[in-house]
Amino acid sequence: MVNNWTGELIYEGKAKRVYRVNDEFLVMEFKDEVTAFDGARKEHAPSKGRLAAAQTVFLMGLLGRYGIRNHLVDWDGDRKILVRGLRMIPIEVIVRNYAYGSFLKRMPLMKPMTKFSKPIVEFHLKSDELHDPLITMDDIIEAGLANWGQINEIINTALRVNEVLGNYMVSRGLTLVDFKLEFGSDGSNNLVLADELSGDTMRVLINGRHLDKELFRRGASAMDLVKSYEEMNKLLGIPLNT
């Protein structure tokens, strides 16, 4: 196993730094930073990187036990995870259980937090400049971002992730409102769940109160968000170390 937890910095995004370890593996380092509105609001958030890494490790591990293939290989116990390097599909896949966020902007006919009759899966182009616009499956095909087989597998996997995560959240007294997934393909063209699963990429409620990044979007300080991520980890049963 590769374990020096470093390599050439190949990408710095809003939430993470990505290092190339070798042809097979990458290290992703979760930053102690929180951003919102496509990076327009940004604050230092001590300990947030470790908390979000722990969330990702715990939830990817849970999905793995349910047979959902994902990129996670190892964790340094702090802010870094070792993952399989993938050819990323530049799409954000969103699963929604309740009407919230950008859904309400395009569908103002529905009341906030109405539960959908069945989960909605939607696709957005991953592009900060364009603010991740909603795209159709035909758009994806025409642009050559994925083929129909991959689209079907993405939908089925996203719904399965929703089932596993949603059931787990309910068992801990939490409500999973919606979340974002990213996928890539490996050397054998297998579809693999990638990126992160954390309070930055999902909306989770306890008795109607947000534990996730929505707090920051609504004006809470970075410190308050970190406290909330600590609470989320405790409620999810995530150990603080290893």
Ligand SMILES: Nc1ncnc2c1ncn2[C@@H]1O[C@H](COP(=O)(O)OP(=O)(O)O)[C@@H](O)[C@H]1O
């Ligand atoms: N297994 C993987 N292989 C290659 N790239 C990945 C993998 N998992 C995630 N990524 C990419 O790494 C980057 C993570 O950094 P992040 O801060 O989230 O970036 P961004 O601001 O672009 O969302 C994202 O661009 C994501 O698509």
Ligand SMILES: [Mg+2]
């Ligand atoms: Mg990201």
